[in-house]
Amino acid sequence: MINRRENRLGYFPRIMIWLFSLFIFFGLAGTWLPSFGYLPIIGNTEFSFKPWHDFLTYPGFLNSLKSTLISGLGASLTALTLAIGVVSLSYGNRAWSLFEKFLAPILSIPHAGFAIGLAFLISPSGWIFRFISPELSGFVNPPDWAIIKDGFGLSLMFCMILKETPFLLLMIMGSLSRIDIQGTLAVGRSLGYNKFQVWFKVIVPQFFPDIRLPFYAVIAYSLSVVDLAVIIGPTAPPTLPVLILQWFNDPDIAMRLTGAAGACFLLILVVLIISLMFLLEKATVVILSKKAVDGKRKSILSHITRVSDLTIFSFLFFTIMALAVLVVWSFTWRWRFPDVFPESWSLLFWQKSFMKVKDPMLITFVTAFVSTIISLILTIGCLEYELTIPKEKLTNDLSRLIWFLYLPLLIPQIAFIFGVQIILTILGLDGLWITLALSHLIFVQPYVFLTLSSIYRNFDIQYTNIGAILCGSYLKAFIFIKLPMLMRPVLFAFAVGFSVSVAQYIPTVFIGAGRFATITTEAVNIAGGSDRRVVAVYALYQLLLPMTLYLLAIFAPKIAFRNRKKMQV
Amino acid sequence: MTLQLNEIKISHDNQPLFDSLSIIIKKGEIATVMGPSGCGKSTLLAAICGSLSQDFQLSGDILLEGNSLIQVPMELRKVGILFQDDFLFPHMDIGSNLAFAIPQGVPAKERKLKINKVLEKAGLKGFYKRDPATLSGGQRARISLLRSLLAEPKALLLDEPFSKLDKALKEQMRSYVFEQVREMNIPALLVTHDPDDNAGDQVVNL
Numbered sequence: 001m002i003n004r005r006e007n008r009l010g011y012f013p014r015i016m017i018w019l020f021s022l023f024i025f026f027g028l029a030g031t032w033l034p035s036f037g038y039l040p041i042i043g044n045t046e047f048s049f050k051p052w053h054d055f056l057t058y059p060g061f062l063n064s065l066k067s068t069l070i071s072g073l074g075a076s077l078t079a080l081t082l083a084i085g086v087v088s089l090s091y092g093n094r095a096w097s098l099f100e101k102f103l104a105p106i107l108s109i110p111h112a113g114f115a116i117g118l119a120f121l122i123s124p125s126g127w128i129f130r131f132i133s134p135e136l137s138g139f140v141n142p143p144d145w146a147i148i149k150d151g152f153g154l155s156l157m158f159c160m161i162l163k164e165t166p167f168l169l170l171m172i173m174g175s176l177s178r179i180d181i182q183g184t185l186a187v188g189r190s191l192g193y194n195k196f197q198v199w200f201k202v203i204v205p206q207f208f209p210d211i212r213l214p215f216y217a218v219i220a221y222s223l224s225v226v227d228l229a230v231i232i233g234p235t236a237p238p239t240l241p242v243l244i245l246q247w248f249n250d251p252d253i254a255m256r257l258t259g260a261a262g263a264c265f266l267l268i269l270v271v272l273i274i275s276l277m278f279l280l281e282k283a284t285v286v287i288l289s290k291k292a293v294d295g296k297r298k299s300i301l302s303h304i305t306r307v308s309d310l311t312i313f314s315f316l317f318f319t320i321m322a323l324a325v326l327v328v329w330s331f332t333w334r335w336r337f338p339d340v341f342p343e344s345w346s347l348l349f350w351q352k353s354f355m356k357v358k359d360p361m362l363i364t365f366v367t368a369f370v371s372t373i374i375s376l377i378l379t380i381g382c383l384e385y386e387l388t389i390p391k392e393k394l395t396n397d398l399s400r401l402i403w404f405l406y407l408p409l410l411i412p413q414i415a416f417i418f419g420v421q422i423i424l425t426i427l428g429l430d431g432l433w434i435t436l437a438l439s440h441l442i443f444v445q446p447y448v449f450l451t452l453s454s455i456y457r458n459f460d461i462q463y464t465n466i467g468a469i470l471c472g473s474y475l476k477a478f479i480f481i482k483l484p485m486l487m488r489p490v491l492f493a494f495a496v497g498f499s500v501s502v503a504q505y506i507p508t509v510f511i512g513a514g515r516f517a518t519i520t521t522e523a524v525n526i527a528g529g530s531d532r533r534v535v536a537v538y539a540l541y542q543l544l545l546p547m548t549l550y551l552l553a554i555f556a557p558k559i560a561f562r563n564r565k566k567m568q569v
Numbered sequence: 570m571t572l573q574l575n576e577i578k579i580s581h582d583n584q585p586l587f588d589s590l591s592i593i594i595k596k597g598e599i600a601t602v603m604g605p606s607g608c609g610k611s612t613l614l615a616a617i618c619g620s621l622s623q624d625f626q627l628s629g630d631i632l633l634e635g636n637s638l639i640q641v642p643m644e645l646r647k648v649g650i651l652f653q654d655d656f657l658f659p660h661m662d663i664g665s666n667l668a669f670a671i672p673q674g675v676p677a678k679e680r681k682l683k684i685n686k687v688l689e690k691a692g693l694k695g696f697y698k699r700d701p702a703t704l705s706g707g708q709r710a711r712i713s714l715l716r717s718l719l720a721e722p723k724a725l726l727l728d729e730p731f732s733k734l735d736k737a738l739k740e741q742m743r744s745y746v747f748e749q750v751r752e753m754n755i756p757a758l759l760v761t762h763d764p765d766d767n768a769g770d771q772v773v774n775l
Contacts, residue, residue, distance in 0.1 A: 474644050
């Protein structure tokens with residue numbers, strides 16, 4: 001009976017855990033050993049502290065560390081504050097429901113394309129300045145200000161805040177579905193607390209444990225992001241991760257050792273900061289749990305609902321405008337500062353680029369498609385396996401699994417992907433498409449699992465049981481009853497996984513060994529180019545694939561079940 | 570054709586849910602197990618149809634036509650089950666819901682004919698293409714029963730199937746179900762907390 005299914009399904013979690021362990025273990029080993037001078041493939045077999053010494057005494061090290069910390073810590077802490085503030089102040093109102101509608105498409109926008117659009121929007125010669133010039137600002141020429149690529153990494157921080165706050169909000173929303181918000185608010189308000197007080201004292205403490213790991217993932221990401229930092233981050237010196245990438249790509253092959261030391265340093269930095277955040281959280285809990293029962297009913301914060309709504313609108317503003325300016329630039333022929341719109345338009349850059357992006361688009365699509373399909377199969381296999389084991393055992397398994405799932409998101413990519421490449425080179429497996437797809441899978445898997453799991457677990461198993469009893473086959477019931485009933489969340493998880501794969505930069509550069517150009521690596525490579533029209537076209541191509549998938553995920557179930565009332569949500 | 574429970578005992582964390590239960594149900598008979606909510610009635614049915622969660626330990630034997638079901642997977646037991654919720658598949662029309670239950674090997678044309686026949690008999694003529702969500706509670710309950718029976722089960726389990734219906738409908742549905750089961754001539758086991766549900770055959774109190 002169930003045991004037989006348990007045995008077969010048991011392979012799925014095992015495959016997943018092995019795959020993750022292999023990648024991470026060999027990745028870390030392949031980075032830490034070179035950081036102490038051991039890299040036989042370039043002839044270094046002597047252990048030494050020279051790479052660490054070279055790294056720590058690099059002239060730009062301190063400046064680079066400074067901009068990394070400012071942008072990374074600033075972005076993750078601001079995003080967390082904004083996400084909690086916005087949900088507490090605006091949940092359920094009109095601004096919120098508008099935001100809810102746009103959340104999925106906003107999240108589907110790949111970081112690189114978004115950063116390019118944002119740069120075109122806020123830079124001194126960007127759209128905003130063109131709108132206010134020369135009438136309001138008096139500028140006839142773009143001002144000589146370092147708004148983007150500033151030395152502190154502020155523009156990088158701003159860009160990450162715009163991307164990470166919606167991500168944390170999505171995670172919060174997932175968690176909120178398990179809390180009876182209306183009931184809690186009703187009880188709290190009848191006890192004399194205002195809405196914000198109820199949120200702050202009762203609801204936030206309930207969902208915070210659920211967003212702890214996503215928040216740590218945001219920290220790790222913000223401190224180690226490469227593609228965004230290349231596009232919109234500081235340059236001389238760049239942030240640490242970009243510096244490390246430059247060393248890994250240096251013509252002088254010995255610089256890879258310095259890069260490895262830097263990558264390990266970055267990992268230590270992330271671990272330290274996450275530990276610090278953990279302690280800070282514990283301290284905050286001690287202080288706030290006393291405050292929660294101090295009986296105070298009033299708070300000045302409750303008067304800033306408007307500020308929260310304004311935050312929502314500015315998020316929507318910057319995102320939509322960043323996309324709009326890309327579209328305008330991509331059709332531009334001549335556009336002089338400070339004109340608000342181009343003088344003349346052209347299709348030339350779309351036409352010229354088509355042949356060039358054809359192959360990268362195909363590689364991007366196939367890689368994303370295959371890695372996401374494998375990831376969906378693994379995820380569904382694991383979730384089906386869950387159904388076959390007793391609940392008590394499950395709670396143990398699950399708490400371990402969730403850390404495992406987050407591991408690839410908590411370790412900076414650059415701190416283990418280089419190592420994976422080294423190991424693959426030793427094994428003679430570098431530059432294969434299949435390893436590229438597998439490396440994408442490592443990062444797609446957590447997102448697919450986290451997107452799908454809660455809805456999948458909530459599925460009423462009686463439907464599958466009854467289906468199996470009726471047709472005499474569990475598999476048939478699974479395929480014809482469960483999967484179609486879960487079509488919406490499954491397609492949505494597919495779209496999420498797909499866009500994660502499309503956006504991968506570091507794994508594509510390293511594991512692809514330069515042999516596979518995706519639209520993302522192409523877009524990042526030409527982002528520094530001077531012709532905004534070409535850059536805009538590439539950025540839009542990068543947005544095209546995930547957007548299409550999201551639209552499909554939204555509309556396909558609507559069309560397929562247009563005559564089924566209970567399937568409409 | 571009988572359904573036989575031999576000293577069935579179900580425990581959770583080594584706590585038995587009820588005293589061991591033995592019962593023999595002949596074909597065409599509808600036995601009733603009575604008990605307040607939470608006494609393990611639904612768990613008993615889950616054990617019989619094979620969907621018992623691994624959190625429970627089962628001892629004793631379940632025999633259908635003399636063969637033990639204990640090692641048989643749920644989907645091969647040929648034991649149908651009906652709940653208070655209809656569990657009609659929301660993504661399929663009524664016809665497909667019913668077709669899903671008809672055993673394989675029956676050609677498509679015949680399946681359709683059969684479905685139309687049972688629909689007509691149930692007073693639901695022309696409902697083939699309807700969306701389950703647009704039917705009334707009573708209609709859905711009837712379809713759900715028809716679906717269970719179309720799978721040609723060798724026994725039927727009824728888990729408080731009438732408790733969600735209003736009083737007049739309950740009466741109707743009860744006699745409809747009893748009539749259908751007697752017509753199929755299979756053993757049926759009904760669990761309920763409502764003394765009115767009893768079909769006139771043997772009654773066991775849990």
